Amino acid sequence: MNITPKVECVAMTQDLARLPGKTKRPLALRLNQALVTYGVSYISFIxxxxxxxxxxxxxxxxxxxxxxxxxxxxxxxxxxxxxxxxxxxxxxxxxxxxxxxxxxxxxxxxxxxxxxxxxxxxxxxxxxxxxxxxxxxxxxxxxxxxxxxxxxxxxxxxxxxxxxxxxxxxxxxxxxxxxxxxxxxxxxxxEELIVHYPLDIPNSRHLLFTEGLPSLTSIELGNFSSISSDLLLSADRLTALTLNGLWVSGLSPENFSNLLSHLTSLTHLTLIGEPVDYVRSRDIPVVELPLLQTMILKPGPNISRTYMPTIFRAIRAPALRELVLDFHTATSSRDLQSLVDKLNRGAPPFPSVRLLTLCSRFMAYDGWHALAHAFSGITTLSVSKCIVNQLMGFLSCAGRRDAFPNLRTLLFDDMQFEWSLLLQLLQIREAAGMPVREVKMRGFGKHAQSELVGKLVTSLATYTPVVIGWT
Structure with missing residues (x-):
């Protein structure tokens, strides 16, 4: 019986897999020679x-x-x-x-x-x-x-x-x-509908007709000035909603609340820019989202002073676990001062939040103070690289060493920060009975084997049992 070259090579490969380690070499050499002789590639065995x-x-x-x-x-x-x-x-x-x-x-x-x-x-x-x-x-x-x-x-x-x-x-x-x-x-x-278009084109009246979308689970809209209050009446499977726009062409507060009130299965909400026109409204309706687990807020430059505080006041989310505040595009800290004032004075808006992510170029002391007051129950805090040192300085100062008492995990966007501040912070938290148990840094993996980073990790482990990792 004639055996084709490929079949013969496959048989040799199977025999090779069954042999113990030290006895593989002779058969491996024969297999390699057969591949060269017959012109068969290794990848053809896959x-x-x-x-x-x-x-x-x-x-x-x-x-x-x-x-x-x-x-x-x-x-x-x-x-x-x-x-x-x-x-x-x-x-x-x-x-x-x-x-x-x-x-x-x-x-x-x-x-x-x-x-x-x-x-x-x-x-x-x-x-x-x-x-x-x-x-x-x-x-x-x-x-x-x-x-x-x-x-x-x-x-x-x-x-x-x-x-x-x-x-x-x-x-x-x-x-x-x-x-x-x-x-x-x-x-x-x-399941997912994503629509982007210029803000000066009123397409929004055409966007959502639930008669044809019974299984819709995710929608992203770019302009919604004409969305009426009776939309999405039957969208009970919608789980993710993203709104992106400016207040001049955004939803009225009434339409925004009516829209959300019908989304009983909503678990993820993302608001980019200033998609709700709170500027021209004094009567702000409040809506409860019982299943909302993640909310992402990314205000644009020159946002109105009323927008962020009103969002926090207009949405109730008893099951919210993750809150992302992305302030990278905000032009200055003055744009967010109204939110800071609101958080400092009012009751915590989302007491169920356990993971807080903060992206910003700068955060003043009163901003950290406001966040510590509003989100005292968080167990994980993620911050962007520009404000890592500011965070550690705030948590290490004598008057705020009890901030975020349940904090156990820190996530950093980068490993370029003052490691001495991190060591000081970990020692202070350990001594106060509120130890940080895990620190993760993006990009740490490629430097983890370097001598310098090895010494830093060793010194950290000497003072406190913290796990150093990366994302």
Missing amino acids: PNELLEMIFVETVKATRADEDSSSSCVPTSLRLRPRPELLLASVSQHWRAVALGMPLLWTDIRLFLRQNVDLVNLYLTRSQGQLLDMRFTGIHNQGLPEFDPDYLRISCIILSHIHVCRRLEVHGAFPFPKLLDGFKHIRAPML
Whole structure:
């Protein structure tokens, strides 16, 4: 019986795996010689199941990099090679494996002036699996809703919306015909809808029609001046909501509260910029979100003095565990002074919070004092690199050594800070009976084996049993 070279090599590989360590060498040399003789590559031995896992992780990592880059320029999307296409072009074997994986072809990218054949190729290869569709484009001349290319892409989206899991529409143009089409076509599998568009274009009246979105779980909106109070009445599965805008085109407080009051399953809320128009309203309705676990607040530059304090007053979240305050884009500490004053004077707004994340370029002493008063129950505090030393100085000063009494974990964005301050802080907390047990730093991993960092970690362990790690 004739044995093919590849079968023979596979058999030798299996025998090699069963042999104990010291007896592998002769067979390994024979196997290597056979590979050279027959021209067989090591990678051809990978089972299809393992190859599929490699394909999935490769595509997943590439998409994650694209999402984190936050670049939505159509040209970059065109020039960037799609990983699944590259994998399918390596060899006939890899191509057969890739074509047998419908989930590999569910990420549909759409943009103006696109080759429709490529879109149809992905739709065919996805074989009816749930789709992630992204429409990105910039239209500089005329009205895109009358552009045949725009209408073609809108038709593609609407004709496949019934098997769409995630839809993102991002462009510097209005797209009312596309959004208006959602009123007439059911989208039973849609979990996430992300819409970005210029603040001066009133698209928001077209955005949400719950008759067609019974399974909606995540929505991101960029402008919502025309959202009416009766939206989302049946969106009882919505779990994540992101609002991004300016108060001049934002929701009225009444519509904002009415919107949230119907989201009984909401667990994540993100507010970017100043999406609620509290500036022109005195009667602020209060809404309770019983299942909200995470809230992210990222105010923009030159926010009104009423916005942040009113958000804290208008939302009640008894189950809130994580609060992120991102003040990086705030122009100065004066923009946040009203919030600091409110936190200093009032009762703690979210006593259930256990993880507080603070991103800022500067935090004054009274700001730390206000946070310590408002969030005394936190067990984990994460701060950006610009304010690490300020935090440690605040916690080490004689008058505030009892701040955050339950604090057990510190998370830092960077390892570039005064290590002597950290050592002092850990000693003070240990002596006061409120020890910090864990310190994590982003980027620490690549320096963990250096001699200097080794000495610092050793000195820390000498004084207090703290775990030093990285994220």
